[in-house]
Amino acid sequence: MKNPFIYGETVSGDNFCDRALEMEELVTDIKNSQNVIILSPRRYGKTSLIKQVLRKVEAQGILTFYVDLYPAINKGKFIEIYAGAISAGIPGGVRKVVKRIKEYLPRIIPKVLMDDQSFHLEFEFDRTGSISPNIDDLLCAVDKEADRQNKSAVVVFDEFQEIANFDDDEIERKMRSVFQNHRNVSYIFMGSKTHLMRDIFNNPNRPFYKSGKHFPLGKIDHKELSFFAKKKFSGQNIVIGNNELNRVLDSTECHPYYFQMLCNVLWELCMDSRVITKDDIRKALDILISRESSVYIAMWEELTIKQKNLMVALAKEESPEVFSKKFLETYGLGLSSSIQKALKKLLKKELIQQENGSYRVYDLFFKKWIRRTW
Numbered sequence: 001m002k003n004p005f006i007y008g009e010t011v012s013g014d015n016f017c018d019r020a021l022e023m024e025e026l027v028t029d030i031k032n033s034q035n036v037i038i039l040s041p042r043r044y045g046k047t048s049l050i051k052q053v054l055r056k057v058e059a060q061g062i063l064t065f066y067v068d069l070y071p072a073i074n075k076g077k078f079i080e081i082y083a084g085a086i087s088a089g090i091p092g093g094v095r096k097v098v099k100r101i102k103e104y105l106p107r108i109i110p111k112v113l114m115d116d117q118s119f120h121l122e123f124e125f126d127r128t129g130s131i132s133p134n135i136d137d138l139l140c141a142v143d144k145e146a147d148r149q150n151k152s153a154v155v156v157f158d159e160f161q162e163i164a165n166f167d168d169d170e171i172e173r174k175m176r177s178v179f180q181n182h183r184n185v186s187y188i189f190m191g192s193k194t195h196l197m198r199d200i201f202n203n204p205n206r207p208f209y210k211s212g213k214h215f216p217l218g219k220i221d222h223k224e225l226s227f228f229a230k231k232k233f234s235g236q237n238i239v240i241g242n243n244e245l246n247r248v249l250d251s252t253e254c255h256p257y258y259f260q261m262l263c264n265v266l267w268e269l270c271m272d273s274r275v276i277t278k279d280d281i282r283k284a285l286d287i288l289i290s291r292e293s294s295v296y297i298a299m300w301e302e303l304t305i306k307q308k309n310l311m312v313a314l315a316k317e318e319s320p321e322v323f324s325k326k327f328l329e330t331y332g333l334g335l336s337s338s339i340q341k342a343l344k345k346l347l348k349k350e351l352i353q354q355e356n357g358s359y360r361v362y363d364l365f366f367k368k369w370i371r372r373t374w
């Protein structure tokens, strides 16, 4: 029997829990051609949510384009990725798509790759000269297709903060100036690296300053998560009581990814007994922490002594005032000026996240590992 709790990939259909309000709001935004900035830490469910939303609006006749910028390490790669997303989003057979691509992107040579049932395109273009004209063509392509079909369109840029790594801000500047003329296209910018995303959208010196509606994505409502998990367990005749369920929710802080991970292990553990006990939850947590411990040790060894002390302090306290005398003295952290640097480094490594003015260890099981070990 297949484990019904899935993590580490986008979830859809029966494996997708709730998000009804978020979906409704995003569908409305897209229909209004509103630009939206979706921000959340990693693994809160941005990609899963937006893919559900895209399926929904596509069924209502809106053209959809999904651009994953995670691998966009430079402007050339950006061109390839965006061109690929445009060709994937144009409805129709291979001939029609190639014809449109040649028209919209005249400086790019598409190469058709056939799979069993489907096809996709790869692209070649001259990288020796200026690639700027290619960027100009690309940024207008979706709007042209929407015009031609007399439809609205939506373009999602996932992991948008990667554009901050390019040599210069050409793409950022051009996107801002070109996109604002596209009346029938909604652009959605999603990102996990909150400090980079905030700088792109909240810094008055950057092109995207005040350029869309902010949509911070929170965790999933705990009642919905409970209902989801109960249904999945009972579908396999495994019983989980309310107290045990609350314990699972508490120990994963309702974080969708860690919740799925813990339920996944519980499901394996209780396949025979068919009842989940407190002891099973403890065992499942032990399994997860020891399974990940080699990764944690590797991460730990990369840290300076100051960073280690700070991680221990953040793992042990809930929302501490990190610059308070008490916090600094309790954990022997020295002067507040020196932990500023350590906080910055840990944020950059994505080991901690900033939340409501405080800081916390991002990975819940890493946090538990630190608490147990140090």
Ligand SMILES: Nc1ncnc2c1ncn2[C@@H]1O[C@H](COP(=O)(O)OP(=O)(O)O)[C@@H](O)[C@H]1O
Pocket: 006, 007, 008, 009, 010, 011, 015, 016, 017, 018, 019, 040, 041, 042, 043, 044, 045, 046, 047, 048, 049, 192, 220, 256, 257, 258, 260, 261
């Ligand atoms: N709506 C949801 N229902 C069930 N599980 C979810 C949901 N959203 C996220 N998850 C869990 O979190 C994991 C990460 O989701 P993902 O969409 O990749 O997040 P993000 O794009 O924010 O990093 C998924 O593999 C799944 O285990």
Ligand SMILES: [Mg+2]
Pocket: 046, 047, 048, 158
């Ligand atoms: Mg994602």
